Amino acid sequence: MQLLTEQEKKRIQRYCTYPKIAATALVMSFVACLLMLPLQMINDIAFHQKEFQPAGIYTAIALTAIELVIFCYCALAPRFGMQGKQWKELQSRLAVAQTNKDRSAEVAGMLAAQDALEPVCKRVAADDPYESYHDYGYRIIGYLRDNDLGAQAAYVYLSFDADGMLTDVDYTSQIDPEASLAYNLACSEQDIATLCAPLNGFDISVATPGLLTPCSLSDEFKQAFLAGSLYEEISIKTEDESIKSYYTFDTEPKEEFDKYTHPEISLMLSAKED
Numbered sequence: 001m002q003l004l005t006e007q008e009k010k011r012i013q014r015y016c017t018y019p020k021i022a023a024t025a026l027v028m029s030f031v032a033c034l035l036m037l038p039l040q041m042i043n044d045i046a047f048h049q050k051e052f053q054p055a056g057i058y059t060a061i062a063l064t065a066i067e068l069v070i071f072c073y074c075a076l077a078p079r080f081g082m083q084g085k086q087w088k089e090l091q092s093r094l095a096v097a098q099t100n101k102d103r104s105a106e107v108a109g110m111l112a113a114q115d116a117l118e119p120v121c122k123r124v125a126a127d128d129p130y131e132s133y134h135d136y137g138y139r140i141i142g143y144l145r146d147n148d149l150g151a152q153a154a155y156v157y158l159s160f161d162a163d164g165m166l167t168d169v170d171y172t173s174q175i176d177p178e179a180s181l182a183y184n185l186a187c188s189e190q191d192i193a194t195l196c197a198p199l200n201g202f203d204i205s206v207a208t209p210g211l212l213t214p215c216s217l218s219d220e221f222k223q224a225f226l227a228g229s230l231y232e233e234i235s236i237k238t239e240d241e242s243i244k245s246y247y248t249f250d251t252e253p254k255e256e257f258d259k260y261t262h263p264e265i266s267l268m269l270s271a272k273e274d
Contacts, residue, residue: 011086015078022074029067032060116198117142117156137161144195152176153262154191156199165205170268171195171215177263181226188265189217207271208242217267221247225265231257244270 117124121142137160144154152174159168173191175184192215199212206212221236228234234249251263 011081015081018074018078022071025067025070025074029064029071032063032067114140116202117195120144120194120198121155122146137167138164142195144191152187153264154188154195156195161207163205165207166211167207168268168270169199169211170266172264172266174262174264177230177257177261181228181230185217185222185225185265192216192267210240210243211269211271215267215269217265218245218247221249225249230263239272242272244272246270 114124114126117140121144123143123146124140125143126140127138139160140158142156142158144156145152154173155171157168157170157172158166159170161167171192173188175188179187196215200214201212218236218238220238221234224234224236228249231251231254232249233251234247236247238245238247246266246268248266248268249263250266251257252261
């Protein structure tokens, strides 16, 4: 269905252009008045005509009158036109079109991701596609444990584009600074496996199928983590034909490490753009 006819498009363009024309016409009306004095001086100096020449002032008055007529028309036409029946009908049609925009893809993706995560997560938070539209897309976070009980946080972060397609999956697992690196690595691997399992193959629109296949930390990352320390950050990037993978360990240097520091291991999967 055509939302706007050519005539309606032209009307909108005119109503957007008229205020600019009105402002220009008002300025030019003052300019026309001010030009009378220098033009009279030029006439006296160049042509040595000492008597007053009415032609100049009549021309300036005529130009000023024309400019003022243009100003009044361009200033008032949009004001009265937007109060008319045709403009109100146009507004009504556009409002209905925006309200009835099909969001089924976004809603389906969000609900499916929530049907998938709720059985394994203590809490799932999500943007509501019914409530508002986000041009950047929609987000869902599934929290594996209840952090209020003092447990190490673990969560999965799903990113959908504005069309409801899954584009990124991020897994994060906090570690226990009091435990060994080997123990923390094993716990993080288990957290990621638990959060990854319900996403395996579930039916939503996805930028690349690899985002929904079983995933784990790379051997390169695990070796670097076990060979490092609690205070050394790690960042490793790999990619194949369809996915970019980021393996990170975020922490603080020893001199800045305190009780408010929450080191975490993350696996971030992002679909490669065509």
